[in-house]
Amino acid sequence: MSKLIGNAVFGQSGGPTSVINASAAGVFTEALKQTGVINKVYGAAHGIVGILNEIFYDMGQEDPAELELLKTTPSSALGSCRYKLADLEDDETDYKRLLDVFKKYDIRYFFYNGGNDSMDTCNKISKYLQQSGYECRVMGVPKTIDNDLFGTDHCPGFASAAKYIATTIMEVYLDARVYDTGMITVIEIMGRHAGWLAASAALAAHKGYGPDLIYLPEIDFDLETMLTDVKRIYEKEKKVIIAVSEGVQTKDGKFIPELVGTVATDAFGHKQLGGTASVLADYLKEKIGCKVRGIELSLMQRCAAHLASQTDVDESFLAGQTAVRCAVDGMTDFMVGFQRPESGPYQCDIKLIPLNEVANTESMVPREWINAEGNFVNQKFIEYALPLIQGESKIAIEDGLPRFARLKKVRVKLD
């Protein structure tokens, strides 16, 4: 296999996570080591938007200590995007532009970090470069708190969100039991189509401080059935905690907030949800009459780096590092994925998945991991998720508060 010499670019795309920058650290530190193969390591501002606009940062000029701090810096250090590439047959403009930029900057390694939509983008670019005869190794680096990428055992970002959700629910569980009066708490968790994150609430229950009910998008949601569930528990316990995915839908396809009014959509046509907890809280308050509190875990569940899983940090870094190593070794058109042994102790092994298989296919919580009533997950989910949340990320602290990475972001200027 011939050695491909040129520059590398890395971009971040889609919603951020607590550990997306750990993958960036993996890509950058590994790519910077590949002297003689990778000449320059560029970071694209706001994913492919930065490539289209030629906004690149020269990562070789960053302080290595700051790149190390990326491991514990949440969100997207380079900026992200939700830019949707048109289908090639409909409009070639962006593709031509990307190819021109790749040529101009001699980009021979392209690493793209994101979820389903981003892997679709990555796949489209990969195929276009191939059919244009431009040699470039393209590798997807997985990322999504939603954990719904196809072909991988789990996704970087999921475990830290799961750890945040489980820990927070354990704490809220105690808080919600303080008074000797009735109280219902509805906790809204992210997850547009897949219920992995909402299911993570079961980890709190596994430790004895969890929700009574968990509603996932995998199961048709019915308001009356939920009310029956809640009443049964409330009459016995006077305390009920409900974990609900923002993505639950009634069997005629309505999201909970849609029971109240219209909801906005984003560039991909995805509905912008939120408000599920407050709608359900209002409903239960009226029907049961006790104190009800709706809590939305909001952005915190995807940016709480102070509570990240060290396993997740390490694996996110590994995903980035592996993408570079594989590309340098001649592989292209894959996403880095994870697999674990069929039995025995948890171990994270690498698995490469063709990009076209990943693009736009979603992975759901298996039906057999959900109880018959469709309002909780079983031991299989616990066995799956528990190893992923092990270890506490050690964030750098300065003055009692996080010390995040400070990048110089030196703009690349060709002339």
Place this chain on the structure above:
Amino acid sequence: MSKLIGNAVFGQSGGPTSVINASAAGVFTEALKQTGVINKVYGAAHGIVGILNEIFYDMGQEDPAELELLKTTPSSALGSCRYKLADLEDDETDYKRLLDVFKKYDIRYFFYNGGNDSMDTCNKISKYLQQSGYECRVMGVPKTIDNDLFGTDHCPGFASAAKYIATTIMEVYLDARVYDTGMITVIEIMGRHAGWLAASAALAAHKGYGPDLIYLPEIDFDLETMLTDVKRIYEKEKKVIIAVSEGVQTKDGKFIPELVGTVATDAFGHKQLGGTASVLADYLKEKIGCKVRGIELSLMQRCAAHLASQTDVDESFLAGQTAVRCAVDGMTDFMVGFQRPESGPYQCDIKLIPLNEVANTESMVPREWINAEGNFVNQKFIEYALPLIQGESKIAIEDGLPRFARLKKVRVKLD
């Protein structure tokens, strides 16, 4: 001074905090050491409600390791209450009952942990026992995330909430800057009357990742003025973060949700008063037209023990321990308070404050710590708050999740 021999009771009252149980640990471990003076150490279930109903736990039967874990267990391990004692001249029933129970259980030491209302309760009981000629040493142990207790430099519970708020806002700050599109984030923080917690958002700004605007209940809130503030920043930066206390009021005394109280009705046919953040978010979305997200820090800000300030944990323990030591030394009718040196490095010194001075007096953020425009706090607040959030509480972890204290709660049964 004569040695007073008898039993001790400790109760928790009012809204819980991340560290209220650290004070419980301080009271219990110190009281259990006072052999020959304090015979039995009781915990009252749900504060004075438990005393009135004779629901006491024998704390001497708890595993010392579990009492140690109380330091990092949030919420109220014994249960709390919001029971308001009538004024003595209006109704003596509860007082007589309390006196009977104190006599029956030979309670000679009474420690009560709470905020303003609880110190009022504590004061009333103290005075009643005195005028009844029943010898009992009564000590208040301060507790409130609101930080509004009179006479003390600060209150146990505040610093951990402040550390949670500042850390979370730093993380959300990064998340809210991910896309290259306009975005306004409104973060709602607890504090019905005093703005100490909302002001803590300034600690995040001090580190460079904070809100642009902070609105406190100490300053009359004006919607138009806020809009002008937000527009000015938005036009320049395209990103605005607003920290707002749930307790802000217009100059004619209206809370934010009351400004739109009659506007929306939900699917279930009743008024959606909404939270402060969501009301302001809706308003700004309409006026400015960009993406706006309202975030309520909800219960998490008062129960996130995983992110507690070690300084706060230590001081909360100290407050409980000191209450016992002072009472055994003959003091009564005081609340334990804190003071710091006028100058030089931070140090937490003990100060005893007569209960009748504390009861029902609130401490506000000084006007001179707030900027002239009334939309931020200045360096004086930072100097005040920063020492309090130092140190990271080391919570016990089991399986990647918190290991909270598990009390046996052995009920006390006389004869």
